[in-house]
Amino acid sequence: IGVCEANLGRLSERVGVPGYERAGLSAGIVHFGIGNFHRAHQAVYLDDLFASGRDQDWAILGAGVRAADRKMAETLGAQDWLTTVVSQDAGGRSARITGAMIGHLPVGDPEAVTAALADPAIRIVSMTITEGGYFIDPATGRFDPDHPEIRADAERPAAPGTVFGLIVGGLRARRDKGVPPFTVMSCDNIPHNGAVARNAVVGLARLSDPALADWIAAEVAFPNSMVDRITPVTTDRERAVLEAEFGVTDGWPVFCETFRQWVLEDRFPAGRPRLETVGVTFVPDVAPYELMKIRILNGGHAAIAYPAALMDIVHVHEAMAEPAITAFLERLEREEIIPMVPEVPGVNLDDYYESVAERFANPKVADTVARLCQDGSNRQPKFILPSTRDRLAAGAGVTGLALVSAAWCRYCAGTSDGGAALPLDDLAGETLRVAARKAETEPGAFIGQTAIFGELGGVPAFADAFAKALGSLSTRGTRATLLAYGAGDL
Ligand code: NAD
Missing domain, CATH: 1.10.1040.10 (N-(1-d-carboxylethyl)-l-norvaline Dehydrogenase; domain 2)
Structure with a gap:
């Protein structure tokens, strides 16, 4: 049975489904990089949270800048943004369909993305864009303002091509409209991921608009996080296992281990979902x-x-x-x-x-x-x-x-x-x-x-x-x- 909203009631009892009405969700988070890890981690915590009846105004809108993101958006869009997550340990496999994502912003349309980021309902912008996505000069460990993609965004701030260019554009629009900024939450495996994201956002803004850079540096929070769940790449093997064991056809399922952990700094001036109720550890220093x-x-x-x-x-x-x-x-x-x-x-x-x-x-x-x-x-x-x-x-x-x-x-x-x-x-x-x-x-x-x-x-x-x-x-x-x-x- 194919994964989609209409089929949720027809699946085997062994497959978990969202324990809430998805029609009641509204977006509070834009996430850049809807890859496998995000869908095995943040999206699962939120799915648990929504199932507990809490904070349903914190659903996820996907976003991305690469061809892979367009493909992911097409695949997930065709199945109403639902994802099957299969967790596995020595005791066996269990499958659930998560529903915390409710849409994806158009890839390659900076105007639409910036407008969405300026919406006051969006209070967190999170990301999993890989270790290589932060424009860090490996030798110095610092943000590289001379990277060609960064230079291009600095020269044309109205039509950014990078995640950071889009975030800067969204923050500019919020400042101009008097909307409080969102919190930027990196979930990549990078030491001090929040600080690294901050360097990229502020560093890029500095190149085209120093006053905006100062405003971001003063007003925007970039909490650091430690994220953990081993999540391999999906291949046809996983698709076949899902069909054979659970009778579910999913265009891009996620297989991962049972273990998961998320330790997060509690710096969310624009508010945050009550993730501590679903197993996230909040600490002053991660x-x-x-x-x-x-x-x-x-x-x-x-x-x-x-x-x-x-x-x-x-x-x-x-x-x-x-x-x-x-x-x-x-x-x-x-x-x-x-x-x-x-x-x-x-x-x-x-x-x-x-x-x-x-x-x-x-x-x-x-x-x-x-x-x-x-x-x-x-x-x-x-x-x-x-x-x-x-x-x-x-x-x-x-x-x-x-x-x-x-x-x-x-x-x-x-x-x-x-x-x-x-x-x-x-x-x-x-x-x-x-x-x-x-x-x-x-x-x-x-x-x-x-x-x-x-x-x-x-x-x-x-x-x-x-x-x-x-x-x-x-x-x-x-x-x-x-x-x-x-x-x-x-
Ligand atoms: P994935 O390949 O499934 O997804 C990667 C995502 O990042 C895609 O959306 C891709 O378009 C985007 N991306 C890649 N390079 C980019 C760039 N330069 N600019 C903008 N976007 C870019 O990979 P995944 O398994 O989801 O892992 C993503 C990241 O999550 C890892 O690099 C790591 O930092 C973190 N993470 C992964 C795991 C894991 O086990 N897979 C565990 C902990 C943390």
């Missing part, structure tokens, strides 16, 4: 939680991705069944990553790591190594290199972290240990490939990419460990190198 999650979970993903790809492993749970990888991850986390993570109120970091390792090993999620390998030029500097830097500053060893960088380098060179060609899904792909191939004879060529490694390439303790690890990967192969590290022998 930094300790996000640091823990980004270094231990995202760092763990970023560490196993490339060794697994080099060993021709397709799924993350298969990687976690490979003793060389688990031994490597265990030692890396416990000896190099966790000791650099400051205390988190009420959390034991070793227990947290253990639950993360269990989640990685969940065979039902079928997360792919290829997904974890994407976008390394943005992910490695956020998830791995900060741990490397902290250890170097503390005079501590970086053998395992340098091995992560070396495995990424070898991956970028393009061939697995078994001789398979490896895809390089990264905006900096070509540059990475050239540097990685050069590094085969001159290791400094890869870590000398200051746009990614900053000053690290010139730090002898790191450069030596990197060269040693890279040499071992090419002469002994990935498995033997990981085992050597796990045995304290690299």
